[in-house]
Every structure is written in C-alpha cells, then in structure tokens.
Amino acid sequence: xxxxxxxxxxxxxxxxxxxxxxxxxxxxxxxxxxxxxxxxxxxxxxxxxxxxxxxxxxxxxxxxxxxxxxxxxxxxxxxxxxxxxxxxxxxxxxxxxxxxxxxxxxxxxxxxxxxxxxxxxxxxxxxxxxxxxxxxxxxxxxxxxxxxxxxxxxxxxxxxxxxxxxxxxxxxxxxxxxxxxxxxxxxxxxxxxxxxxxxxxxxxxxxxxxxxxxxxxxxxxxxxxxxxxxxxxxxxxxxxxxxxxxxxxxxxxxxxxxxxxxxxxxxxxxxxxxxxxxxxxxxxxxxxxxxxxxxxxxxxxxxxxxxxxxxxxxxxxxxxxxxxxxxxxxxxxxxxxxxxxxxxxxxxxxxxxxxxxxxxxxxxxxxxxxxxxxxxxxxxxxxxxxxxxxxxxxxxxxxxxxxxxxxxxxxxxxxxxxxxxxxxxxxxxxxxxxxxxxxxxxxxxxxxxxxxxxxxxxxxxxxxxxxxxxxxxxxxxxxxxxxxxxxxxxxxxxxxxxxxxxxxxxxxxxxxxxxxxxxxxxxxxxxxxxxxxxxxxxxxxxxxxxxxxxxxxxxxxxxxxxxxxxx
Numbered sequence: 001x002x003x004x005x006x007x008x009x010x011x012x013x014x015x016x017x018x019x020x021x022x023x024x025x026x027x028x029x030x031x032x033x034x035x036x037x038x039x040x041x042x043x044x045x046x047x048x049x050x051x052x053x054x055x056x057x058x059x060x061x062x063x064x065x066x067x068x069x070x071x072x073x074x075x076x077x078x079x080x081x082x083x084x085x086x087x088x089x090x091x092x093x094x095x096x097x098x099x100x101x102x103x104x105x106x107x108x109x110x111x112x113x114x115x116x117x118x119x120x121x122x123x124x125x126x127x128x129x130x131x132x133x134x135x136x137x138x139x140x141x142x143x144x145x146x147x148x149x150x151x152x153x154x155x156x157x158x159x160x161x162x163x164x165x166x167x168x169x170x171x172x173x174x175x176x177x178x179x180x181x182x183x184x185x186x187x188x189x190x191x192x193x194x195x196x197x198x199x200x201x202x203x204x205x206x207x208x209x210x211x212x213x214x215x216x217x218x219x220x221x222x223x224x225x226x227x228x229x230x231x232x233x234x235x236x237x238x239x240x241x242x243x244x245x246x247x248x249x250x251x252x253x254x255x256x257x258x259x260x261x262x263x264x265x266x267x268x269x270x271x272x273x274x275x276x277x278x279x280x281x282x283x284x285x286x287x288x289x290x291x292x293x294x295x296x297x298x299x300x301x302x303x304x305x306x307x308x309x310x311x312x313x314x315x316x317x318x319x320x321x322x323x324x325x326x327x328x329x330x331x332x333x334x335x336x337x338x339x340x341x342x343x344x345x346x347x348x349x350x351x352x353x354x355x356x357x358x359x360x361x362x363x364x365x366x367x368x369x370x371x372x373x374x375x376x377x378x379x380x381x382x383x384x385x386x387x388x389x390x391x392x393x394x395x396x397x398x399x400x401x402x403x404x405x406x407x408x409x410x411x412x413x414x415x416x417x418x419x420x421x422x423x424x425x426x427x428x429x430x431x432x433x434x435x436x437x438x439x440x441x442x443x444x445x446x447x448x449x450x451x452x453x454x455x456x457x458x459x460x461x462x463x464x465x466x467x468x469x470x471x472x473x474x475x476x477x478x479x480x481x482x483x484x485x486x487x488x489x490x491x492x493x494x495x496x497x498x499x500x501x502x503x504x505x506x507x508x509x510x511x512x513x514x515x516x517x518x519x520x521x522x523x524x525x526x527x528x529x530x531x532x533x534x535x536x537x538x539x540x541x542x543x544x545x546x547x548x549x550x551x552x553x554x555x556x557x558x559x560x561x562x563x564x565x566x567x
Contacts, residue, residue: 033116037116037117037119037120038120040120040121040122040123043113043116043117043120043122044117044120044122044137046109046112046113046117047109047110047113047117047137047140047141047144049106049109050106050109050110050141050144050147050148051144051224051293053102053105053106054147054293054416054418055293055416056293056294056295056414056416057295057299057300057414057415057416058397058416058494058495058496059300059303060496061081061082061096061097061496062080062081062082062096063077063080063303064077064080064082064314064315065315065494065496066082066097066496066498066499067315067493067494067496067498067499068080068082068083068086068315069082069085069086069096069499070086070498070499070502071318071320071321071498071502071511071514071516071539072317072318072320072321072489072493072494072498073315073316073317073318073321073390073394073494073516074316074318074389074390074516074536074537075314075315075316076312076313076314076316076385076386076387076388076389077314081094081096082096083537084096085097086537086539086540086541087537087538087539087540088540088541088542090541090545090549091549091552091567092549092550092551092552092555092563092567093551093552093553095548095549095551097155097499097548098155098551099151099152099155100152100155100156100550100551100554101551103148103149103151103152104148104152104171106144106148107145107148107149107171108171108174110141110144110145110148111145111171111172111173111174112174113137113141114138114141114142114145115173115174117137117141118134118137118138118141119134120134122134129215129216132214132216132217133216135205136205136206136207136216136217136221136224138201138205139201139202139203139204139205139206139225139227139230140202140206140224140225142198142199142201142202142205142230143198143199143202143206143225143229143230143233144225145172145198146195146198146199146202146230146233147233147418149168149170149191149194149195149198150195150233150236150237152167152168152191153167153168153188153191153192153195153237153240154240154500155548156168156548156549156550156564157188157191157246157547158546158547158548158564158565159547159564159565160185160562160563160564160565161562161565163565164187165187165188165246166185166186166187166188166562166564167185167186167187167188167190167191167192168185168186168191169183169184169185169186169561170186170190170191170194171183172194182558182560183558183560183561184560184561184562185561185562188241188246189241192237192238192241195233195234195237196234196237196238199230199231199233199234199237200230200234202225202227202229202230203227203230203231206225206226206227206229206230207226207227208226208227208228208269209226209228210222210224210226222285223291223292223293223294225291226290226291228266228269228270228290228291229290229291229418229419231262231265231266231269232266232290232291232418232419232423232424233419234262234265235259235262235263235265235266235423235424235427236419236423236427238255238258238259238262239259239262239263239427239430239431240500240504241255241259242255242256242258242259242431242434243504243505243506244504244505244506245503245504245505245506245546245547246504252434253435256431256432256434256435257431257435257443259427259430259431259435260428260431260432260435260443260445261443261445262427263424263425263427263428263431264428264445264447266424266427267424267425267428267447267452270290270421270424272455273288273421273422273425273455273456273459274286274287274288274421275459276288276459277356278355278356278395279400281356281396281397281398281399282397282399282401282412282413282414282415283413283415284413284414284415287421288417288420288421288422289415289417289419289420289421290417290418290419290420290421291417291418291419292415292416292417292418293415293416293418294413294414294415294416295413295414295415296411296412296413296414297411297412297414298399298402298404298409298410298411298412299414300397300398300399300414301398301399301402301404302404303315304393304394304397304398305393305398305402305404306359306365306370306377306378306387306388306393307377307378307382307383307386307387308368308371308377308378308383309365309366309368309404310404310405310406311386311404312386313378313383313386313387313388313393315393315394315494316388316389316390316392316393316394316518316536317357317358317390317392317393317394318390318392318516318517318518318536319390319391319392319516319517319518319519319533320514320516320517321357321358321489321493322346322354322358322360322392324486324489324490325350325351325353325354325357325358325490326339326350326351326462326468327339327340327341327349327350327351328349328350328351328352328461328462328463329349329462329463329467329468330351330457330462330463330466330467330468330469331467331468332468333346335468338467338468343531344528344529346531347360347362347363351460351461351462351490352460352461353460353461353490353491355395356395356396357394357395357396357490357493357494358392358393358394358395359392359393359394359395359398360372360391360392361373361376361391361521361529362529363395365395366400370393372387372388372391372521373521373522373523373529374522378393388518389518389536389537390516390517390518390519390536391518391519391520391521392518392519394494396493396494397414397494399412399413399414417495420492420495422456422459422491422492423491423492425452425453425455425456426452426453426456426484426487426488426491426492428447428449428452429449429450429452429453429456429484429487430449430481430484430485430488431449432445432447432448432449432452433449433477433480433481433484434477434481436449437449437476437477437480438450438453438472438473438476438477438480439473449480449484450469450473450480453469453480453483453484453487454466454469456487456491457469457487460490460491469483485501485505488501489501503546503547506546509541509543512539512541512545512546513538513539513540513541514539515535515536515537515538515539516535516536516537516538516539517533517534517535517536518533518534518536519531519532519533519534520532520534542566543566544564544565544566544567545566547564547565547566548564549563549564549567550563550564550567
C-alpha cells in the first residue's frame with residue numbers, strides 16, 4: 001500500500017466511502033497516501049469516519065427498533081426485516097442485524113490511522129496543543145476500535161461444531177485484502193481481552209469529560225470518546241462475558257465478580273443517578289448520557305406518532321411490556337393484594353416510567369387524547385396501515401415539541417446514547433447478585449446489588465420505602481435476578497438491548513418465543529372501557545438462534561472462517 005489514493009471530498013471528513021472488499025480503500029487517482037498524512041484535516045478525517053458510522057438513532061435495524069423482534073413490541077410495517085427475523089426467516093444470507101463488512105471497514109480505517117495519523121503535525125506552531133491532540137486522537141482511535149470489535153462480538157459470537165465459543169477475527173493492523181481469506185476466528189475470550197486492551201489504551205489517553213475552553217479538551221468536543229465511555233464499554237463487555245450464554249461454568253464466580261468490579265469503576269466516576277423526566281429523551285446534553293450522537297429532525301415522530309397526529313404509528317408496544325411495569329408502589333400488577341391493581345382501570349397508578357414509555361387509550365398526548373376504540377381517530381378501522389396492532393403506541397423518544405401538522409411542522413433534537421448512566425447501576429445489580437447475592441459486598445466495594453437497584457427504582461419514582469424490593473431481597477438470589485431482568489427491560493426498552501439480553505441470559509426457548517399480545521378496547525354505554533386480550537404476532541426462533549450467523553458470503557469466500565453451529 002505505497003500509493004493508495006483517497007477521495008478528496010467532504011466524504012472524507014464526515015464518512016469515507018464504504019468498501020466492497022474486506023476494508024480495502026478505494027482509489028480515485030486524485031490524492032496519494034503520502035499527501036493524505038501531510039494534511040492534518042484529511043488525516044483526522046480518516047478517524048472521523050468511524051464516528052460517522054455510529055447510528056444517529058435507535059431505529060437502525062430495517063428502520064425499526066430491534067425490540068420489534070422481541071416480546072416488547074411489533075411493527076405495523078409487515079415488510080420489515082424484523083418481522084421476518086422474528087417469524088423464523090432469520091438466516092445467514094439475509095440478516096437484518098448484520099454489520100460484518102461495515103464494522104471491518106471502520107476497523108481498517110482506525111488501524112490505518114493508528115499506523116499513520118499519530119505522527120501528523122496537527123499544529124506545527126504549538127507543540128503543547130499538538131501533543132494534546134495527538135494523545136486525544138490516539139485514545140479516540142482505540143476506543144472506536146474497541147466499539148466496532150464489540151459490535152462484532154455481540155452479533156457473531158457463538159459455538160462452532162466442536163462446541164467452543166468463538167468470536168471474530170481480530171485485526172489490529174492494516175492488512176492486504178488478499179490476506180483476508182486466510183483469517184480465522186479468535187476465541188470469545190481472546191476477543192474480550194483485545195477489547196479490554198483497547199479500552200485501557202483509550203482510558204490512558206482520554207479525559208473523563210470535555211469541559212471548559214481548552215481547544216483540545218474543552219466542551220467543544222462533547223460527543224467524542226472519553227475515558228468514562230471506555231470504562232462503560234468494558235463494563236458492558238464483561239457483563240456479557242459473565243452471562244450464562246457465554247461464560248464457562250468453572251469460572252462463573254470469577255466472571256461475575258469481574259463484571260461487578262467493572263460496573264463499580266463506572267459508578268465511582270459517574271456518581272449518583274441524576275433526576276430525569278420524559279424530556280431527557282430529547283436532550284442530547286442530559287446529565288444521564290455518558291456518550292451520544294444526536295441529530296435534529298422529526299423522523300422518529302413521523303414514523304411513530306399515532307395517525308391522528310400525522311404519524312405512521314409504526315412501533316407498537318406489547319401487552320407483555322405494559323404488564324411488566326409495576327404499580328407506583330413498586331408491586332407487580334399480578335400481586336393484586338399489595339399492588340392495588342384494578343383491571344377495570346389498568347393504566348391508573350402505574351410506575352411513572354410507564355407513562356414516559358407507552359401511549360394507551362385515553363392517554364393525554366400533545367393536548368389531545370389517544371383513541372383506539374373502534375372508529376376512534378387512532379384505531380385500525382380509521383387508519384389502516386398506520387394504526388397500532390397492539391392497542392398501544394410508543395411514547396418514549398417522542399418529542400412534545402414536534403408538530404407534523406401540514407403547514408405547521410417543527411423539529412427537535414434526538415440522540416443515540418452509546419451509554420446511559422442507569423445501565424451501569426443495572427450492570428452492577430445483576431453482576432453483584434450473581435456473584436454474592438442481593439445484600440452482600442464481600443469485596444468492600446461500598447455497594448450491594450440491592451443498593452444499586454434501589455437507586456434505579458427510587459430515581460424512577462417508585463414510592464418509598466420500597467417494600468416490594470425489600471421482600472424480593474429477603475427471597476434471595478433467584479427472585480432478585482428476575483427483578484433485575486425486569487428493571488433492565490423497563491429502563492432500557494427501545495434502546496436495542498432486549499434482543500441481546502434475553503439471549504445472553506440463556507432464557508428458556510418458550511420465553512424467547514413468547515407470543516406478542518395486545519388489547520382491543522371498547523367503550524361501554526356508561527363511558528367505561530372493556531379490555532379484551534388478543535394475539536398479535538407469534539415468534540418462531542430455533543434453538544441455534546440464541547447466537548447469530550456469520551454472513552454467508554464471508555463463509556463462502558474464506559475456507560478458515562467457521563460458521564456458528566446450526567447456521
């Protein structure tokens with residue numbers, strides 16, 4: 001690669017042209033590689049491409065939330081690839097969650113930058129500033145490589161025919177495209193270790209946050225990688241590695257302890273959970289966010305607003321998700337004696353997170369009410385193809401400031417959070433419980449699983465004292481595990497965690513294939529409502545679908561690349 005040419009357009013600043021091959025850069029004859037690294041703007045552009053490839057919003061799976069392939073929701077777009085994946089049509093040749101080529105594209109650019117971009121003189125007139133920038137860009141490069149390696153690991157890790165769980169081929173230097181077919185997969189643990197090494201390199205070179213007016217480390221760089229983001233990624237990776245789907249039973253305690261430590265490291269830096277309300281879903285600078293991308297527009301509302309608000313009602317939360325929200329006193333709705341749940345008024349006195357997540361019949365929204373009863377303005381009978389299939393619409397991520405009325409349209413900010421603070425309280429609660437139970441802290445970390453989960457529920461608005469949490473703690477590890485899993489879903493639904501979480505937990509196949517149900521709502525003559533359950537969509541995952549497939553095309557062209565078992 002002595003004279004690889006690069007396209008000198010805005011593309012190199014915001015996102016380099018993708019590659020058909022395994023990360024080979026396309027030439028156009030206008031600019032040599034040597035010239036590229038002499039220009040600091042274009043040199044940095046090679047790395048900026050990796051940022052640009054990170055999604056700007058959560059609907060990056062066939063334009064849907066990945067929750068639509070779980071028990072959390074369905075989409076009313078019957079042509080969505082997620083309908084196919086959930087109904088048994090998931091295969092190696094047609095995989096809606098595939099990003100093999102795109103991830104390796106970015107890894108190549110990052111490796112190219114690490115080999116050439118760290119010696120570039122970005123400011124030949126200011127040595128101190130130049131060193132700051134070189135160090136920061138080095139940390140960003142290692143973080144971004146770890147990020148794309150993580151994306152590969154969670155999508156493609158799985159057992160080969162011999163039973164060993166494998167990851168992805170690790171590439172840490174620029175290789176020739178002709179060498180690609182000779183690559184083989186590294187083990188799962190080798191991949192975890194490589195991500196850890198890259199995260200540690202990022203931590204050693206990045207600031208905790210971008211604040212103040214420093215030209216290289218100031219607030220003008222918010223949105224770039226930080227050392228906290230790198231610690232956050234490590235926590236997520238080690239939580240998955242400790243999970244039943246991937247962990248070696250012989251090292252189970254050690255793995256959960258390590259996951260707890262990693263989550264504790266993040267918590268020690270981020271501190272207590274900030275108070276939030278529904279507005280934080282549209283605030284790219286919310287204190288809840290550790291790292292994010294954001295954009296301004298109205299695409300989420302256009303896709304998901306109910307039809308009477310000029311939306312397409314695309315994402316329809318399930319009855320299963322609705323029922324997962326407890327009452328405001330913290331008790332689940334099936335504990336009628338303690339919760340106070342009344343099936344005649346199913347949406348009254350629920351967990352505040354419910355109202356920030358779900359739009360239901362008669363819910364107030366943007367100065368009006370949702371009406372899904374037959375003939376109602378948001379019902380299937382009135383808006384065919386744009387109405388809810390479940391009786392519910394999505395509230396989460398929907399901005400109150402967006403107006404889709406023709407001639408009056410307005411937009412708002414929306415973000416994609418790579419990491420939110422609550423995730424690491426949930427990570428700690430899960431890992432510490434699995435390691436030591438809900439109320440123990442044998443390592444003296446200063447936090448129990450119970451403490452972490454209590455902070456999550458208290459911040460959510462559950463009445464205090466949280467007597468239900470107290471009763472679950474008294475029942476021990478198994479009961480607490482169920483509560484942690486549920487709390488994780490309530491907090492992180494429609495953030496594309498559920499699809500992977502229920503797999504890494506190695507839930508029973510009947511849970512993975514739980515039917516998605518909804519509700520038909522009819523108004524009685526006296527003004528009350530009658531709620532009738534209905535089947536909306538069945539799931540049809542096979543036992544080998546706990547793990548995803550490597551792309552069929554990559555398997556065909558590489559004799560050393562072994563497919564996951566069953567695919």
